[in-house]
Amino acid sequence: MAARKAAKKPNVSAEELKAYYKDMLLIRRFEEKAGQLYGMGLIGGFCHLYIGQEAVVVGLEAAAEEGDKRITSYRDHGHMLACGMDPNGVMAELTGREGGYSKGKGGSMHMFSKEKHFYGGHGIVAAQVPLGAGLAFADKYLENGRVTFTYFGDGAANQGQVYEAFNMAALWKLPCVFVIENNQYAMGTSQQRSTSSAEIYERGKAFGIPGEAVDGMDVLAVKAAGETAVAHCRSGKGPYILEIKTYRYRGHSMSDPAKYRTREEVQKMRDERDPIEAVRSMLLQGKHATEEDLKDIDKEIKAVVNASAEFAKTSPEPALEELWTDIYATEVPQEA
Amino acid sequence: MATEILMPALSPTMEEGTLAKWLVKEGDTVSSGDIMAEIETDKATMEFEAVDEGIIGKILVAEGTEGVKVNTAIAVLLEEGESADDIGSAAPAPTPAAAEEAPAPAAAAPATEAPAAPQTDTTPDWPEGTTLKQQTVREALRDGMAEEMRRDETVFLMGEEVAEYQGAYKISQGMLDEFGAKRVIDTPITEHGFAGIATGAAFGGLRPIVEFMTFNFAMQAIDHIINSAAKTLYMSGGQMGAPMVFRGPNGAAARVGAQHSQDYAAWYMQIPGLKVVMPYSASDYKGLMKTAIRDPNPIIFLENEILYGRTFDVPELDDYTVPFGKARIWREGSDVTIVSFGIGMQYALEAAEKLAEDGISAEVLDLRTLRPMDTASIIKSVMKTNRCVTVEEGWPQGSVGNYISSVIMQEAFDYLDAPVINCTGKDVPMPYAANLEKHALVTTDEVIEAVKKVTYS
Numbered sequence: 112m113a114a115r116k117a118a119k120k121p122n123v124s125a126e127e128l129k130a131y132y133k134d135m136l137l138i139r140r141f142e143e144k145a146g147q148l149y150g151m152g153l154i155g156g157f158c159h160l161y162i163g164q165e166a167v168v169v170g171l172e173a174a175a176e177e178g179d180k181r182i183t184s185y186r187d188h189g190h191m192l193a194c195g196m197d198p199n200g201v202m203a204e205l206t207g208r209e210g211g212y213s214k215g216k217g218g219s220m221h222m223f224s225k226e227k228h229f230y231g232g233h234g235i236v237a238a239q240v241p242l243g244a245g246l247a248f249a250d251k252y253l254e255n256g257r258v259t260f261t262y263f264g265d266g267a268a269n270q271g272q273v274y275e276a277f278n279m280a281a282l283w284k285l286p287c288v289f290v291i292e293n294n295q296y297a298m299g300t301s302q303q304r305s306t307s308s309a310e311i312y313e314r315g316k317a318f319g320i321p322g323e324a325v326d327g328m329d330v331l332a333v334k335a336a337g338e339t340a341v342a343h344c345r346s347g348k349g350p351y352i353l354e355i356k357t358y359r360y361r362g363h364s365m366s367d368p369a370k371y372r373t374r375e376e377v378q379k380m381r382d383e384r385d386p387i388e389a390v391r392s393m394l395l396q397g398k399h400a401t402e403e404d405l406k407d408i409d410k411e412i413k414a415v416v417n418a419s420a421e422f423a424k425t426s427p428e429p430a431l432e433e434l435w436t437d438i439y440a441t442e443v444p445q446e447a
Numbered sequence: 448m449a450t451e452i453l454m455p456a457l458s459p460t461m462e463e464g465t466l467a468k469w470l471v472k473e474g475d476t477v478s479s480g481d482i483m484a485e486i487e488t489d490k491a492t493m494e495f496e497a498v499d500e501g502i503i504g505k506i507l508v509a510e511g512t513e514g515v516k517v518n519t520a521i522a523v524l525l526e527e528g529e530s531a532d533d534i535g536s537a538a539p540a541p542t543p544a545a546a547e548e549a550p551a552p553a554a555a556a557p558a559t560e561a562p563a564a565p566q567t568d569t570t571p572d573w574p575e576g577t578t579l580k581q582q583t584v585r586e587a588l589r590d591g592m593a594e595e596m597r598r599d600e601t602v603f604l605m606g607e608e609v610a611e612y613q614g615a616y617k618i619s620q621g622m623l624d625e626f627g628a629k630r631v632i633d634t635p636i637t638e639h640g641f642a643g644i645a646t647g648a649a650f651g652g653l654r655p656i657v658e659f660m661t662f663n664f665a666m667q668a669i670d671h672i673i674n675s676a677a678k679t680l681y682m683s684g685g686q687m688g689a690p691m692v693f694r695g696p697n698g699a700a701a702r703v704g705a706q707h708s709q710d711y712a713a714w715y716m717q718i719p720g721l722k723v724v725m726p727y728s729a730s731d732y733k734g735l736m737k738t739a740i741r742d743p744n745p746i747i748f749l750e751n752e753i754l755y756g757r758t759f760d761v762p763e764l765d766d767y768t769v770p771f772g773k774a775r776i777w778r779e780g781s782d783v784t785i786v787s788f789g790i791g792m793q794y795a796l797e798a799a800e801k802l803a804e805d806g807i808s809a810e811v812l813d814l815r816t817l818r819p820m821d822t823a824s825i826i827k828s829v830m831k832t833n834r835c836v837t838v839e840e841g842w843p844q845g846s847v848g849n850y851i852s853s854v855i856m857q858e859a860f861d862y863l864d865a866p867v868i869n870c871t872g873k874d875v876p877m878p879y880a881a882n883l884e885k886h887a888l889v890t891t892d893e894v895i896e897a898v899k900k901v902t903y904s
Contacts, residue, residue, distance in 0.1 A: 180651070213684035223683035230650050231683070235674050241640050242675055245647020252603070252629070252653055275640025282635070437685035438719050440743035 114324040114356050117331035125399035131173065131330045132390045133408050135165035138189045139387060140416045141198055142361075145188065145205055145219075148420060149365050154205045158219045161189035163360035166386035167292050168193035170333025171260055171353075174341050178255070182230040182243040183262035185220035186359075190262065194227045198415055202423035210426030214433055237263055237270030240289070244276040247287035247350070258344045262290045266297025268311045274318075277350070281318040284349035288340040289320075291354040292327070298363045299371040312354035322352025328384040358384070449504060449529055451520040457486060457493045459701045460752050464488045465513045466521060475503045477524070484510075484521075489585060489756045490617045501525055572730065572769055573762040582761040584754045587729035588618055591736035592656060594766070596626055599654060602740055605632040605645060606658030606695075615660045616696060616755055642668030642693070646675045646745075649689040654740060659695035662711050662749065676745035677720030692739045694748035697725070698790060698840050699877055699888060701753065708877035708884075710841035712789065715747040716817040716850070722771060723818040725749040727792035729759035731815055734769030742771070751790045772819035776828075780810035783898050784828040786851055787838035788814040791889065794870070795838045798894035807902055817847060822854045829855055833864040834901040838894055843871040865901035870894050 142160040149158050161168075164186075172193045175181075183190045191201050196212065204211025204222050212222040220234045230246060233239040243261025250257040267273060268291055280287050291312060297305050308314060312322035321343065325336040333355060340351040358380045362369050394400040454464065465487040471477055477497040484495045504525035508515055515521065582590075596602045603626075608615045610623040610633040623631045634641040638659065645655040659665045665672065672693055680688030698710040715723045722744055726732045732750070739746040761767075777792070778799050787795040792813050799809040810828050814820060829835050835855055837848030848869030855867055873887045 182647075211684075213682055213686070216684055217682040221682035223679075223686050225686050230647075230687070231679065233675070235670055238643065238670060238675055241643025241671070242647035242650065244640075245644035245649070246651040247647075248644055249648040249651025249653045252601075252648070253651075272639045272643060275635075275637040276644065278635060278637065279640055279644055437681045437683075439722075440680055440685070440688045440690070 114326045115332050115336050116326050117329050117335060121331040121335070123331060123334070125394070125397070127173070128390060128394060129400060129404075129408070131169050131334075132387065132394060132405075133412065134169045134172070134193055135330065135387045135390065136408065136412050137198070137415065138162075138165045138169070138192050140412050141192060141202070141419065142188060144416045144420050145202070146361070146365065148202075148206065148423070153424065154219065155207065156218055157185065158205065158365045159186040159363065160361040160365075161186055161359070163380065163386075164292060164294060164327065164357045165189060166330040166333055167290070167327050167355050167357050168262075170330040171288075171290065171337040173330075173334040174337025175258070175260065176341075178228065178257050179341075180228045180230060180243075180246045180250070180257060180259040181262070182233070182239045182246060182259065184236065184239055184264060184267065185232070185234045186264070187220065187222065187232045191222055191224070191227075191229055191232075194224075194229050196222075196224050196227050196229060198419035199422040202419035203426045206423040206426070207428065208423060208426035209429045209433075210422060214437075215429040216433065216437065237267035237273050239263060240267065240270070240273045241276040243289075244280045244285050244287050244350075247280065247285035247344075248283065251283070251285055256345060258286045258288060258341050260288050260290055262292055264297065265291060265293040265295065265302050265306065265311060266300070268314070269297070269306060274314070277315060277318045277320055280350040281320050284347060286344040286347075287350040288337070288344055289315075289322075289350055289352045291352065292357055293354055294357050294359040296359070296363070296371065299367070301371065310354065312352045315352040320350050320352055322354065325353055325355045327355035327357030328386045328389065330386055330390060448526060450499060450501065450524045450526075452483070452497075452522040452524055454508075454515045454517050454519045454521050455486065455495055456517045457488050457495075458490055459703050460756070461488050461490075461517060462756065463514050463516045466508050466510055466515050467492060469506060469510045471503050473503050473506055477501060477503060489583070497524075499524060502527075502529075504529070572734065572775070573764060573767065578763040579760040580763050581758050582729050583756055583758050584729045584732050584750075585616070585618055585756065587733035587759075587761050588736055588750070588755075589620060589622065591733040592619070592740070593622060593625065595737055595740040596622075596630060599740075601652065602654040602656065603630040603632065604656045604658060605634055605641060607634055607636055607660050609633060609658050614658070616752060618755070619658070638664050638667040639671065642671040643675065645691060646671050646689050649676070649691040649745075650679070650687055655691045656740065657691065657693045659693065661700075661707060661752075662695050662697040663707050663709055665693065665695070665711070672715075672721070672745070672747070673718055677718050680744070681720060688743065689745045690743040692736075692746045692748050694736075694739075695750060696752040696755070697749035698751055699872075699884070702879060702881065702884060703877075704879045705876035710839065710872065711747075712749060712817055712839060713841050713845055713847050713850075715749075716820075716847060718818075721745055721747055721818060722816065723747045723749065724771070724816045725789040726815055727754065727787075727789055727813050729757070730761045730767070731769055731775070731813075733761060734767050735771070735815060737766075737768045738771060741768075749789060754790055769815070771816045772821050773815070774821035774824040775813045775815055776810065776824070777813055778809065778811040780808040780832065782808045782832055782902055783834040783836060784810045784812060784825065784832045785836050785838060785894065785898065786812045786814065786825055786848075788817060788847070789840070791838040791840055794889055794891045794894050797891040798838075798898060801891070801895055802898055805904070807898060807904060809898060822851070822858070825851060825855065826859050829859045830862045833862050834898075835863075835867045836870060836894060836897045836901060837867065838870045838889060840872045840889055843869065843874050846871050865903070868897040868901055870897050
């Protein structure tokens with residue numbers, strides 16, 4: 112089955128389209144800056160960049176309502192920016208500083224925001240899938256009408272716990288959108304070499320979970336699919352699977368030698384399918400924005416990203432006492 | 448020749464049961480496979496079938512009798528030509544069931560008598576004059592959970608067979624009826640998945656109680672217990688955590704082999720972010736369970752199948768809780784400190800009783816929670832007795848006792864008159880054979896021997 116494309120005349124305003132452009136551009140520029148800071152030794156450990164996949168989170172956030180939850184893996188910077196978390200707090204967490212979302216104790220892979228209903232940031236491949244189903248379980252139990260977006264990659268899709276979660280999510284009709292961000296490589300192993308099925312979303316059929324493939328380089332197609340999925344979940348019909356075909360331009364992490372794919376393959380994607388370029392030309396061709404308008408947006412984004420880098424460099428390292436805090440809660444964390 | 452029909456053991460840990468109903472009467476002919484009686488164990492009501500052909504000569508235990516010990520003769524089966532009048536003179540020949548290896552489950556199970564009741568002056572958990580009732584660990588645990596579920600709508604119980612089956616070990620009996628399927632939830636057999644879902648539900652504002660049918664199966668779920676539940680509060684800089692309880696039987700039951708007989712106390716005790724509870728008495732099961740459910744952190748609540756059916760005093764108080772990190776002194780003594788927890792307490796108390804006969808006065812400490820651990824009470828006691836023996840069923844290397852020993856060495860080295868001895872299970876996977884299993888577990892004799900060694904007596 113072909114991946115969902117955007118409708119010829121998408122139901123989206125020029126303002127919305129501009130907002131998606133801006134959000135995607137923020138992620139791209141932020142990640143480029145993170146890569147730079149990593150190279151300067153300001154960010155340590157593992158750092159997984161989201162460049163190329165921006166349309167996935169921006170499209171799905173466009174389908175979300177206030178109060179909906181999201182949870183993902185360690186390639187999480189894009190998700191955090193897309194749901195409205197402060198770039199300063201995200202960047203400062205990358206540099207391990209006091210001003211970071213986890214006071215510097217989480218790092219690139221472990222950030223959370225109760226306020227924005229972002230539940231991490233999980234480093235064990237696929238662990239976030241049952242956790243996400245559990246968030247949806249809580250919403251169903253509390254009858255609050257919320258939906259959880261549970262993101263995972265094509266690599267995670269081969270973990271057994273994904274199917275344990277699918278089974279229970281279908282059995283208990285949990286309001287959970289399972290989002291498979293298929294960027295075609297599980298670290299360095301291509302889908303063809305690791306996955307027996309060509310269409311991963313079809314695995315949901317075994318559990319009675321509907322799903323579809325979506326063109327993940329097209330933010331409007333992602334948004335439309337997200338709306339279908341959210342409507343399904345919110346109406347009490349249980350989970351829905353979106354397999355979003357996307358592509359990451361950078362390596363799996365900063366230390367990826369990139370021997371498993373050709374430069375040409377990556378360049379072709381960038382030239383022909385870039386999700387930000389696509390929206391940019393839509394805006395220009397539809398005369399919804401001028402080159403000048405877009406330049407202004409670029410400038411604005413650049414300023415935000417530079418400010419976040421500055422904040423991340425100048426925010427102090429956490430106090431040594433922080434080593435010993437947050438191991439145990441003294442009171443029950445209140446639901447945001 | 449007349450054959451005695453014996454009270455059967457219908458589960459690995461059954462020691463006694465109720466003869467609920469006879470389905471045959473004296474004079475009836477039975478053949479192999481006929482259902483003769485209904486027997487109620489602490490877990491379920493089971494049908495009891497005839498093995499041999501014959502005539503029911505005499506019923507020795509009337510229906511409705513409670514507390515019938517395994518291997519008690521409950522009826523006499525006559526062969527053709529024999530008459531009930533012969534029964535009195537029937538030779539007490541060994542019957543198949545009475546043969547040496549047959550009563551293994553009962554034999555392998557530790558002594559059936561509950562240890563001596565605690566001294567009133569060493570039970571600070573309830574005010575003097577409180578009315579006490581006799582309750583099994585199983586009932587106390589259920590009451591603790593049910594009380595908290597009445598108190599807080601966000602508390603729910605999930606696990607395999609917790610609802611319609613009423614609990615694989617009957618812990619959740621009656622809870623489905625009271626709380627409904629929304630709050631008492633049967634899961635598929637999928638520990639990794641449901642531990643993850645429960646942890647996610649805790650992130651989302653609920654207070655899950657996850658029952659593992661046994662903690663052996665929690666190994667499938669250990670990634671979520673440790674990486675997801677225990678570490679999230681820290682990783683999120685205190686923004687969100689997992690207020691929840693992981694509970695179920697832990698350690699050896701009886702004759703269930705290597706994969707179902709592991710004590711995980713030392714494993715979980717090592718993890719910052721978890722609290723680890725391992726009670727011995729029914730009042731502690733109840734009071735600590737209530738505390739565990741209210742605690743805003745992930746709790747590992749290690750139970751013991753053999754203890755489920757044991758009866759203890761439980762205070763009749765509206766809201767009885769026991770704080771974490773407070774050891775209970777079951778017995779005061781002056782010559783040696785015996786530190787234990789969970790079922791290890793049974794060996795500790797039995798040993799103390801026997802040692803008293805030899806004039807050795809042992810102080811017995813029940814840690815009750817392993818994390819936080821009341822090391823202050825251990826040190827205080829060791830400063831008085833100058834000797835310490837630890838008792839647990841887990842393996843020796845990296846044991847709870849090893850940790851206690853190191854704390855004593857660092858904090859009370861000058862008070863020690865002998866090296867601390869750790870009595871543990873043997874360093875082997877649990878064997879099935881009754882004699883080997885008995886040998887693999889820690890024994891009361893080993894505790895006595897260790898005490899004699901440290902007291903140089």
